[in-house]
Amino acid sequence: METILVREALQRSPGSDPVRVQGWVRTKRDSKGGFSFIEINDGSCMKGLQIVAEGSLENYTSEVLALGTGCSISAVGPVVESQGRGQTVELRAERIQVLGGADPETYPLQKKRHSFEFLRQLAHLRARTNTFGAVCRVRNLLSRAVHDFFQDRDFHYVHTPLITPMDCEGAGELFRVTTLDVEGIAGKGDGKVDFAEDFFGCSTYLTVSGQLEAEALACALGRVYTFGPTFRAENSNTARHLSEFWMVEPEIAFCDLDQDMDLAEAFLKSVIDALLSKGQEDMQFFDQRIQSGIVETLTQILESEFRRIPYDEAIRLLEDSSKEFEYPTTWGNDLQTEHERYITEEVFQGPVIVYNYPSAIKPFYMYVNDDGRTVRAMDVLVPRTGELIGGSQREDRFEVLKARMEEKGVDPEEYGWYLDLRRYGSVPHAGFGLGFERLVQFVTGMANIRDVIPFPRTPKSALF
Numbered sequence: 001m002e003t004i005l006v007r008e009a010l011q012r013s014p015g016s017d018p019v020r021v022q023g024w025v026r027t028k029r030d031s032k033g034g035f036s037f038i039e040i041n042d043g044s045c046m047k048g049l050q051i052v053a054e055g056s057l058e059n060y061t062s063e064v065l066a067l068g069t070g071c072s073i074s075a076v077g078p079v080v081e082s083q084g085r086g087q088t089v090e091l092r093a094e095r096i097q098v099l100g101g102a103d104p105e106t107y108p109l110q111k112k113r114h115s116f117e118f119l120r121q122l123a124h125l126r127a128r129t130n131t132f133g134a135v136c137r138v139r140n141l142l143s144r145a146v147h148d149f150f151q152d153r154d155f156h157y158v159h160t161p162l163i164t165p166m167d168c169e170g171a172g173e174l175f176r177v178t179t180l181d182v183e184g185i186a187g188k189g190d191g192k193v194d195f196a197e198d199f200f201g202c203s204t205y206l207t208v209s210g211q212l213e214a215e216a217l218a219c220a221l222g223r224v225y226t227f228g229p230t231f232r233a234e235n236s237n238t239a240r241h242l243s244e245f246w247m248v249e250p251e252i253a254f255c256d257l258d259q260d261m262d263l264a265e266a267f268l269k270s271v272i273d274a275l276l277s278k279g280q281e282d283m284q285f286f287d288q289r290i291q292s293g294i295v296e297t298l299t300q301i302l303e304s305e306f307r308r309i310p311y312d313e314a315i316r317l318l319e320d321s322s323k324e325f326e327y328p329t330t331w332g333n334d335l336q337t338e339h340e341r342y343i344t345e346e347v348f349q350g351p352v353i354v355y356n357y358p359s360a361i362k363p364f365y366m367y368v369n370d371d372g373r374t375v376r377a378m379d380v381l382v383p384r385t386g387e388l389i390g391g392s393q394r395e396d397r398f399e400v401l402k403a404r405m406e407e408k409g410v411d412p413e414e415y416g417w418y419l420d421l422r423r424y425g426s427v428p429h430a431g432f433g434l435g436f437e438r439l440v441q442f443v444t445g446m447a448n449i450r451d452v453i454p455f456p457r458t459p460k461s462a463l464f
């Protein structure tokens with residue numbers, strides 16, 4: 001017998017041979033006529049499959065009648081035309097096997113709507129709800145679209161280390177990796193730790209970005225990208241920050257900032273296009289339940305050109321606005337979320353790329369412009385979410401890079417290999433990083449980034 005997914009069953013033409021479907025009970029209705037309607041979902045799509053269980057089934061009274069939300073079953077029977085409304089086909093069960101019960105007294109996902117806060121405590125079960133099932137499927141679709149985009153353009157998917165001695169962003173937001181006896185060291189109380197004794201013989205951390213190593217690979221393979229987890233011990237308790245998040249980082253040799261911006265724009269459009277065409281059912285759900293108009297907004301993004309403005313102009317727009325901002329808007333300050341939202345939502349009503357930021361607020365690796373005070377950085381900003389992508393043309397001039405390191409307090413000795421890339425066959429190159437959860441958040445309209453990753457890690461919270 002053929003075992004098929006709910007998604008496949010829903011597409012079958014009625015009157016087929018018996019098939020087997022398996023899933024979790026969402027609802028059950030018992031009819032007075034002595035039969036029951038059971039709706040099951042198996043994660044293959046948003047919609048459930050209705051199973052009609054006749055009273056003549058051998059375990060009808062002993063087991064089927066007792067089924068409730070959350071139970072897992074396997075059902076066998078033909079897919080037939082449905083008599084009821086709301087579905088075109090249903091499975092007329094010839095056999096139902098109960099695989100796992102779920103005590104209705106304690107099963108936490110009863111039919112009523114639960115708040116996202118409540119569901120966060122139930123991350124092990126929440127993928128069974130419509131919203132989180134859809135989030136997981138959207139993540140999957142977007143992941144595939146990311147690979148498709150780069151693979152179609154001759155990029156090589158490369159794997160950069162997760163454990164590293166480097167602090168790419170220079171922000172000091174690092175999670176230390178150690179096998180030292182920290183309790184024992186703390187007990188001694190002299191405050192001195194000899195990291196030469198540590199597992200790797202030096203200080204190591206979880207990576208904040210794969211960029212530096214990706215640069216080395218781009219300067220050999222031409223076009224590369226990474227797509228992996230990154231970690232930031234940033235004490236930001238916001239709806240946009242995670243301590244562990246996934247980042248997509250392309251790195252391209254023989255590329256300048258303009259080409260980098262072109263790539264970022266084409267990339268975003270491509271993954272959104274793939275999502276809208278392959279994820280219609282889930283996107284309809286987000287449009288109806290989470291963020292009204294999101295499908296239209298995304299469609300418009302495909303059709304429009306991203307505005308590109310230098311940082312100078314962004315500052316002028318902020319200063320000329322009559323809005324009261326919490327953070328300063330004078331030249332030299334970093335753009336805060338409130339500024340990014342004003343520019344994208346109120347001024348341009350769409351994605352905006354801001355480029356040429358002050359060198360003082362950006363990391364050591366960015367290419368210094370001729371004005372000496374700005375670097376070739378670019379951020380892609382979108383409504384609601386703010387910064388989705390951060391990227392730059394990299395400094396490829398040995399002396400300038402070395403001077404920038406010294407200026408930023410980065411020891412050139414420790415970055416010898418990185419400087420080598422400028423010592424031997426240096427080329428202009430550029431890249432960017434897309435925060436994958438920010439993208440998922442943006443396209444689904446989910447308000448909190450904790451609800452677009454299955455098991456979120458945030459300050460003071462690492463459940464599951």
Ligand code: 4AD
Nearest residue numbers: 209211241242245249388389390391432433435438
């Ligand atoms: O702007 P960021 O810090 O850039 C870099 O790490 C570069 N090395 C990337 C590169 O050029 N290869 O981070 C890139 C993106 C941000 O635009 C944002 O979308 C996301 O990563 N991001 C976060 N997402 C969730 N939680 C956090 N704490 C994030 N920090 C950054």
Ligand code: MG
Nearest residue numbers: 379387389390
């Ligand atoms: Mg950034």
